[in-house]
Structure formats: C-alpha cells, structure tokens
Amino acid sequence: MTASVEEIRAEVKKLLDEGAVKYVIGYRNGSAGPFAAPAFFTGAGEADELVWDPTCFHNLARFLADERREDVCAPEAEEDGKKPVGVVVKGCDSRAVAVLLQEKFVDRDAVYLIGVSCEDGGVIDEGKLARKLGTAKVEKIEFGVDGGFVVTTDEGPIKIESADILDDRCVECRAAYPVVHDVVIGEQVDRKPEEPYGSLDEIESLAPEERWEFWERELGKCIRCYACRSICPMCYCDECVADTIAFAVTADTTADEKAQKIKWVERSPDNSENFFYHLVRAMHLAGRCIDCNECERACPVDIPLRLLNKKLEKEAKELFDYDVGFDPDVPSLISSFRDEDPEDFIR
Amino acid sequence: MNDRFEPKIVAFLCKWCSSAGSDLAGVSRMQYPANVVPITVMCSGGVSPLYIFSAFKRGADGVLVSGCHPGDCHYIKGNLYARRRLALVKELLEHVGLEPERFQMSWVSAAEGAKYTELIKDFVDTLRPLGPQAKLRRRV
Ligand code: SF4
Ligand code: SF4
Ligand code: SF4
Ligand code: FES
Numbered sequence: 001m002t003a004s005v006e007e008i009r010a011e012v013k014k015l016l017d018e019g020a021v022k023y024v025i026g027y028r029n030g031s032a033g034p035f036a037a038p039a040f041f042t043g044a045g046e047a048d049e050l051v052w053d054p055t056c057f058h059n060l061a062r063f064l065a066d067e068r069r070e071d072v073c074a075p076e077a078e079e080d081g082k083k084p085v086g087v088v089v090k091g092c093d094s095r096a097v098a099v100l101l102q103e104k105f106v107d108r109d110a111v112y113l114i115g116v117s118c119e120d121g122g123v124i125d126e127g128k129l130a131r132k133l134g135t136a137k138v139e140k141i142e143f144g145v146d147g148g149f150v151v152t153t154d155e156g157p158i159k160i161e162s163a164d165i166l167d168d169r170c171v172e173c174r175a176a177y178p179v180v181h182d183v184v185i186g187e188q189v190d191r192k193p194e195e196p197y198g199s200l201d202e203i204e205s206l207a208p209e210e211r212w213e214f215w216e217r218e219l220g221k222c223i224r225c226y227a228c229r230s231i232c233p234m235c236y237c238d239e240c241v242a243d244t245i246a247f248a249v250t251a252d253t254t255a256d257e258k259a260q261k262i263k264w265v266e267r268s269p270d271n272s273e274n275f276f277y278h279l280v281r282a283m284h285l286a287g288r289c290i291d292c293n294e295c296e297r298a299c300p301v302d303i304p305l306r307l308l309n310k311k312l313e314k315e316a317k318e319l320f321d322y323d324v325g326f327d328p329d330v331p332s333l334i335s336s337f338r339d340e341d342p343e344d345f346i347r
Numbered sequence: 348m349n350d351r352f353e354p355k356i357v358a359f360l361c362k363w364c365s366s367a368g369s370d371l372a373g374v375s376r377m378q379y380p381a382n383v384v385p386i387t388v389m390c391s392g393g394v395s396p397l398y399i400f401s402a403f404k405r406g407a408d409g410v411l412v413s414g415c416h417p418g419d420c421h422y423i424k425g426n427l428y429a430r431r432r433l434a435l436v437k438e439l440l441e442h443v444g445l446e447p448e449r450f451q452m453s454w455v456s457a458a459e460g461a462k463y464t465e466l467i468k469d470f471v472d473t474l475r476p477l478g479p480q481a482k483l484r485r486r487v
Contacts, residue, residue: 203442208444208445208447212443212482215444216444272485272486279440282439308443315435319435334432336431337428337430346452
C-alpha cells in the first residue's frame with residue numbers, strides 16, 4: 001500500500017480553496033528526468049500537478065527558514081501574512097519540523113502539516129538506481145507492492161525490490177509516519193529496522209588509521225560549495241561560523257568587531273579547513289539532524305556526509321538515550337544533561 | 348642533547364577550580380613538564396568545540412579540558428553541560444580517525460595541585476610515542 005496522491009491533491013485543493021493556508025509547499029515533476037522537484041502551490045487549480053512518488057526526496061521543511069525570515073522582515077506586509085504555510089511532510093521531514101518547533105524557530109500555528117506516511121516504502125537512492133539499471137533511460141518511478149518499486153524505462157516497466165534501491169535512511173527509518181501533523185494521508189505502519197545504525201558498522205570496524213585515511217580521502221574532495229549547508233533544514237543561521245564572507249573586514253571594521261568576529265575557518269578547500277568545517281557542522285547538528293540525507297544527496301562530489309551525522313545520532317541515543325525529532329517539548333540534546341551521563345572518559 | 352619529541356598540550360582550565368589547581372601545583376613547586384599552554388576560561392561549560400578543533404588545527408598535539416568536579420561548578424551545572432557536549436566531541440574526533448588519546452577531559456579542584464601534576468605527566472607520556480599531531484594541523 002502507499003498513500004494516495006489523489007488524497008494529497010484533494011487536501012491541498014481544499015486548503016487553497018478555503019484560503020486556509022498562504023500556500024502549500026509540495027512536489028511537482030522536475031525538469032531533470034523522472035525526479036520530483038519542490039514546488040509552491042498557490043491556487044487550488046494547480047493542485048493536480050502535485051506528485052507523490054519515490055523521488056520525493058526533498059525535505060521541504062528547509063523552506064520554512066526562508067518563510068520565517070520573510071516574516072521577520074515584513075510581519076504585516078501581506079493581508080494573509082498570518083495564515084499558516086502548508087507543507088507536505090514525510091516522516092523524516094516531520095521530525096525536522098519537530099526540531100524547528102523545539103528550537104522555537106517555527107511557531108506551531110505558522111505551519112499546516114500535511115503528513116504523508118511512507119508506510120512500508122520510502123524514497124529511492126539515485127545512485128543505487130543507476131547502478132541497478134545501467135544505461136536504461138528511466139522515465140517514471142512509482143511505488144509498487146511490499147515497499148518495492150516499479151520503474152518504467154524506455155524498455156517498459158520493471159519491478160524492483162525495495163532492498164535494491166531504497167535509500168539507506170529509509171532502510172534504517174524508525175518513523176515513516178509523521179510525528180507532528182495536522183492531517184495524515186496513508187496508514188501507520190510499524191517499522192523496526194533490524195539495525196538502525198547498520199550503515200555505520202563498516203566504518204566503525206576500521207582501525208583509527210584506516211578511518212583517518214577514509215575521511216582524508218572523502219573530505220579531501222570537498223569543494224566547499226556549502227550545498228550541504230544550504231539544503232539542510234537545520235542550518236538556518238544567518239551567519240555561519242564557517243563562512244568568512246559574512247565576516248568581511250573593511251576599512252570601517254572596528255578593532256572591537258574584529259575581536260568579536262574570529263575567523264575560525266578559512267574558506268580555502270584545504271583539507272585541514274575542510275575537516276574543521278565538517279567537524280563543526282557535525283557538532284552543530286548533533287541532536288538536530290533527523291537523517292533526511294539531503295546534505296549527502298546535494299553534495300556534488302559524493303561525500304558520505306550521512307556517516308558523520310548518523311554517528312552523532314547514534315551516540316546521542318547510546319550515551320544519552322536521546323531521540324532526535326520525536327518530541328518538540330523536551331529540552332534539546334546539548335542544552336540538557338542527566339546526572340547519570342557517562343563520565344568514564346573523564347579523569 | 349635531548350631530542351625527544353616534546354608534545355604541545357593546550358589546556359582549557361576553568362578559572363575557579365582547575366586553573367587554581369594548576370597554580371597550586373606551581374606555587375607548591377611540584378615538578379611537571381613544561382609542555383602545557385594553559386588557557387583560562389570562566390567555566391568548562393564555556394569551552395566550545397570550536398576551541399578544541401582550533402587548538403588541533405593550530406598544531407596542538409593534545410588538548411585537555413578541565414573543570415570543577417560535578418557539584419562544584421561555580422555556575423552550578425556548566426561542567427555537566429560540558430561533560431555531555433565534549434563526550435560528543437570525543438566520539439566525533441575518534442570517528443574521523445584522530446588518536447583517542449589526544450583529547451582528554453578532567454575534573455581538577457583548586458586543592459588538587461598533585462592530581463594536576465600527575466595528569467599532565469601522564470598526558471605527556473601518552474602523547475610522546477604518538478609523535479606530532481599532523482592530521483588536523485593547518486596546512487594553508
Ligand atoms: S526516512 Fe522514513 S520517513 Fe523519510 S522518506 Fe524514508 S521511509 Fe519515509
Ligand atoms: S544534516 Fe543532512 S541529513 Fe541531517 S537534517 Fe541536515 S540535510 Fe538532513
Ligand atoms: S556539498 Fe559536498 S562539496 Fe559542497 S561543501 Fe558540502 S561536503 Fe563539501
Ligand atoms: S566553573 Fe569550573 S567547571 Fe564551571
């Protein structure tokens with residue numbers, strides 16, 4: 001079973017018809033082959049263009065940061081400025097919204113969450129699909145039965161099993177049902193991944209020196225385009241510590257400002273700077289990253305960023321019994337502690 | 348001439364306990380290796396991961412963060428926030444392949460000059476065989 005696109009369209013149509021929302025952020029067919037793209041729906045008539053298929057990778061919670069900035073800049077600018085924004089959210093996306101609510105970055109009233117359950121499915125991994133199909137030209141990717149997929153190529157439709165092309169994050173997903181929502185389309189299916197951190201096994205089994213070589217090679221590719229940061233719903237800071245462009249020193253910069261604005265990291269894609277950027281980013285996402293895997297998907301040079309963020313998600317769970325994005329009302333990972341937090345590493 | 352490798356340690360010491368503890372070691376004329384660059388911070392809870400990564404980038408061979416014992420923090424619970432945050436920093440550094448021995452954390456009270464002395468001696472002894480830290484060191 002899968003959530004029906006007709007039901008999602010009907011909900012979007014209704015919301016826009018009634019003027020209950022400012023607009024709806026959803027998915028539409030993209031221009032690049034068979035993959036969906038984020039889309040902003042403002043009129044009920046457009047709702048039929050909405051798509052829901054296994055290429056709806058994007059975490060649309062990302063766009064709430066832009067929305068909030070606009071709001072802060074011009075709170076009363078539009079008559080409908082007070083209406084919520086409708087957002088189509090999968091399970092992982094809803095957990096991103098839960099973190100944004102937890103951090104009071106977004107008001108609950110400011111969003112209308114159209115939850116879609118992935119049920120026993122999820123989104124595909126473009127890389128796995130390409131490896132599976134080779135050169136066949138993919139025209140359409142649809143949900144099949146039992147979490148599998150039906151991929152239509154120029155040679156006709158073929159069934160592909162879930163395990164072959166399902167994205168790793170979905171393989172390890174514990175909550176394919178939206179945790180916060182105003183309405184949900186699709187059924188709640190209990191998912192208990194056998195190994196919720198299985199993708200870390202390989203790297204964790206390496207010796208420190210091998211791990212170093214792995215990251216030296218991977219992070220050495222980084223061109224510091226910051227796509228990983230730009231696409232992340234959690235990277236909403238107006239000034240990023242990694243971005244020295246925002247810290248430009250001009251003739252007018254006072255000594256005091258210079259002292260305040262330390263240049264922690266050079267923009268140069270030398271590996272020592274790349275490590276610094278990625279270590280800092282991983283720390284800033286600890287207890288916040290909900291594993292939507294958008295950063296890794298956006299990375300133009302294929303850096304396995306998920307292995308960094310997933311590691312801290314795992315440690316948060318194992319050391320502090322902290323689950324990310326399940327409850328907007330608990331204190332965040334870094335702003336809390338328990339008396340029994342481990343300290344065997346402290347002398 | 349002695350040409351053994353002398354590791355450089357950057358130590359973030361909280362003003363109220365650990366820094367006072369290191370002072371006590373000094374005024375009591377306890378002998379400890381001169382490998383430490385101490386940086387006094389108001390509280391271990393104020394040690395941002397940035398400071399630690401930065402110390403390594405600027406060439407530290409080891410980094411120590413030391414604060415008051417749990418229950419003794421001048422700001423009540425700064426050290427408990429630090430304990431959690433720096434546990435994650437430690438995991439992360441190990442995950443990318445830095446030798447786990449290079450980052451340490453300790454509780455040292457104002458009265459524990461002797462503990463501080465021991466700690467530094469041990470840290471230097473652990474770092475020496477590892478040689479210079481080149482992984483996170485700046486190259487530009
Ligand atoms: S991670 Fe879970 S909720 Fe997100 S797309 Fe995959 S199955 Fe759906
Ligand atoms: S760090 Fe990556 S996986 Fe985590 S929330 Fe941001 S984009 Fe998603
Ligand atoms: S998207 Fe990839 S290349 Fe770009 S900054 Fe992030 S890790 Fe580096
Ligand atoms: S003041 Fe010493 S740890 Fe907080």
